[in-house]
Amino acid sequence: MSSFSRKMLLKYVRLRRVYIKLFFAVSILLFIILVFFLNFDIDEQLKHNKQELSTNLSAMYEIQLKDYENRIIPHLGENGDPAYLEGSDAKEGEKALKKIALNSVLSDRIPLNRRLRDPRNKKCRLFSYDPKLQASIIVIFYNEQFSVILRTVWSSILQTPKHLLKEIILVDDGSTESSLHGLLDHYLATRLSDHPVKLVRIPKRVGLIRARLEGARKAVGDVLIFLDAHCETTVGWAEPLLQRIEEDRTVVLVPLIDVIEADTFAYSTDGESSFQVGGFSWSGHFTWIDVQPSEVEAKKAVKPVRSPTMAGGLFAINRKFFWEIGSYDEQMDGWGGENLEMSFRIWQCGGRLETIPCSRVGHIFRAFHPYTFPDNKDTHGINTARLAHVWMDSYKRFFFMHQPSLENNPIVGDLTHRKQLRQKLRCKDFKWYLDNIYPEKFVPDENVQAYGQARTPFDMCLDDLQLPEDRAGPLGLYQCHPRLEISQFFSMSARGELRKENVCAEVFNDRDVQLTECHGHRREQYWILYRNGTIHHPSSGKCLSNENVSMSHGLKVDTCRETVYQRWKFDHVNMTAVLV
Ligand code: UD2
Numbered sequence: 001m002s003s004f005s006r007k008m009l010l011k012y013v014r015l016r017r018v019y020i021k022l023f024f025a026v027s028i029l030l031f032i033i034l035v036f037f038l039n040f041d042i043d044e045q046l047k048h049n050k051q052e053l054s055t056n057l058s059a060m061y062e063i064q065l066k067d068y069e070n071r072i073i074p075h076l077g078e079n080g081d082p083a084y085l086e087g088s089d090a091k092e093g094e095k096a097l098k099k100i101a102l103n104s105v106l107s108d109r110i111p112l113n114r115r116l117r118d119p120r121n122k123k124c125r126l127f128s129y130d131p132k133l134q135a136s137i138i139v140i141f142y143n144e145q146f147s148v149i150l151r152t153v154w155s156s157i158l159q160t161p162k163h164l165l166k167e168i169i170l171v172d173d174g175s176t177e178s179s180l181h182g183l184l185d186h187y188l189a190t191r192l193s194d195h196p197v198k199l200v201r202i203p204k205r206v207g208l209i210r211a212r213l214e215g216a217r218k219a220v221g222d223v224l225i226f227l228d229a230h231c232e233t234t235v236g237w238a239e240p241l242l243q244r245i246e247e248d249r250t251v252v253l254v255p256l257i258d259v260i261e262a263d264t265f266a267y268s269t270d271g272e273s274s275f276q277v278g279g280f281s282w283s284g285h286f287t288w289i290d291v292q293p294s295e296v297e298a299k300k301a302v303k304p305v306r307s308p309t310m311a312g313g314l315f316a317i318n319r320k321f322f323w324e325i326g327s328y329d330e331q332m333d334g335w336g337g338e339n340l341e342m343s344f345r346i347w348q349c350g351g352r353l354e355t356i357p358c359s360r361v362g363h364i365f366r367a368f369h370p371y372t373f374p375d376n377k378d379t380h381g382i383n384t385a386r387l388a389h390v391w392m393d394s395y396k397r398f399f400f401m402h403q404p405s406l407e408n409n410p411i412v413g414d415l416t417h418r419k420q421l422r423q424k425l426r427c428k429d430f431k432w433y434l435d436n437i438y439p440e441k442f443v444p445d446e447n448v449q450a451y452g453q454a455r456t457p458f459d460m461c462l463d464d465l466q467l468p469e470d471r472a473g474p475l476g477l478y479q480c481h482p483r484l485e486i487s488q489f490f491s492m493s494a495r496g497e498l499r500k501e502n503v504c505a506e507v508f509n510d511r512d513v514q515l516t517e518c519h520g521h522r523r524e525q526y527w528i529l530y531r532n533g534t535i536h537h538p539s540s541g542k543c544l545s546n547e548n549v550s551m552s553h554g555l556k557v558d559t560c561r562e563t564v565y566q567r568w569k570f571d572h573v574n575m576t577a578v579l580v
């Protein structure tokens with residue numbers, strides 16, 4: 001081949017390559033453009049479908065809501081009067097009450113914005129309030145009733161002056177009830193859009209402690225007010241809370257918690273002068289106790305009353321102070337214990353806990369939990385073990401006597417952070433709390449004449465026969481346990497009560513010995529322990545005897561005489577305190 005034709009051929013090959021490349025490039029470009037447009041089209045289509053779906057859903061929710069609203073019975077339950085349904089509704093209501101501890105059928109018929117009577121003591125109207133602080137109301141819920149939640153919201157809107165309400169934050173702790181999904185969003189968007197109501201969704205249930213923390217993180221108001229999702233606030237409830245926190249940013253406040261009946265939705269004020277404050281039992285439970293002697297005057301004047309603990313669901317706290325004082329123990333799961341943790345912490349670390357008698361909020365106390373706990377865990381016990389380790393010092397011994405299996409149990413989790421917090425805040429110890437804040441609390445082995453197991457010469461011991469806490473029942477006898485257990489832990493108190501925590505041995509009909517609530521100075525509950533082990537009951541003139549008492553049966557008092565049946569030996573006796 002001539003050199004000319006070879007050149008031509010080479011040129012041709014190169015050109016062909018270029019064309020081929022060009023062809024591929026153009027094809028790829030075309031392909032990309034095609035895909036882009038196709039995608040765009042799909043996106044558009046999807047968007048369109050979504051819009052259509054949401055319009056359809058909206059229409060569906062609207063129909064559901066209208067239907068619900070049409071069935072509301074005007075004025076039912078107005079003023080907080082008890083409400084009743086008839087016929088099949090009444091039957092359905094009873095069923096609901098058994099199933100979820102609340103008459104949800106009735107709740108659905110009562111207007112969401114029902115008015116309640118002013119439940120306050122008349123003296124409250126003499127106070128004038130002009131707080132500047134604004135509240136963030138945080139309402140957490142897990143599978144609560146749609147209408148019950150919304151009544152909580154509506155009462156908060158209607159009873160809180162607008163300029164004091166920063167926001168209401170609803171926190172859904174991973175509810176699975178379908179009515180709490182789209183329908184609730186739709187309600188907020190269409191019925192409450194003029195009000196500052198926000199909804200925070202937690203995708204998977206985290207328990208009430210972390211749910212409250214989530215709400216608190218979102219809040220921007222000066223004061224956080226936590227409410228359970230089945231509450232109704234009443235006129236003038238917010239002002240005294242905000243005002244008091246304005247005066248002192250370190251007070252944590254509890255309103256008077258009234259009862260909304262779970263069956264009739266009656267708002268019952270239950271004799272307003274008889275209100276109580278919070279205590280606790282060594283088993284780690286919250287209890288209601290009488291207002292302390294030092295606070296009786298404040299109570300009469302409906303002024304703030306000091307409270308050793310709080311129930312936990314309804315309280316107000318300065319938002320910044322909430323974080324400064326350690327918010328909550330984030331490692332607490334589920335339900336329970338957080339209220340005592342917070343109560344001890346507030347007192348021990350420089351805050352105050354008060355009940356505000358002029359702030360009244362109703363709460364539906366349910367007979368049982370309508371929800372179950374994941375893995376059936378005893379979260380109340382575990383959470384309380386956490387707080388016992390962190391806050392109760394050596395007094396935790398009483399709690400662990402109730403719950404020995406939790407004492408050295410890894411299930412309780414790591415406590416480093418909470419212990420560090422206690423150090424950082426330079427908190428006082430639990431003895432200080434007991435001596436100064438809750439001096440009435442009975443400590444079974446302090447300042448007593450004797451304590452421990454009280455045994456007969458036949459190795460039988462005084463025993464509460466598993467009497468449920470704060471119930472009355474016979475004082476019994478049972479084989480002594482090899483080690484001290486709570487059911488056999490008795491004390492002879494300094495003032496001569498033969499007692500367990502809150503129950504004292506009392507003689508009935510000059511014969512039977514029962515454990516009943518301790519009354520302080522009742523003659524029937526007064527005993528004298530003698531050094532020889534006789535336990536004498538002056539009021540009947542008889543002595544505690546175990547003659548002819550079979551195991552698991554109630555003890556009696558009998559004519560005092562020299563007999564082995566009337567000898568009792570306590571593990572620990574303070575000889576200087578015991579008579580002759
Ligand atoms: C009391 C308190 C409650 C809480 C509890 C101890 C009052 C009136 N109530 O029990 O607030 O301090 O003692 O922990 O003082 N919830 C969730 N997630 C859950 C479980 C519950 O968000 O996993 C919600 C529930 O929907 C409700 C609130 O937490 O709004 C409190 O629960 P509760 O009403 O069953 O507790 P309660 O009143 O028996």
Ligand code: MN
Nearest residue numbers: 228313363364
């Ligand atoms: Mn509750």
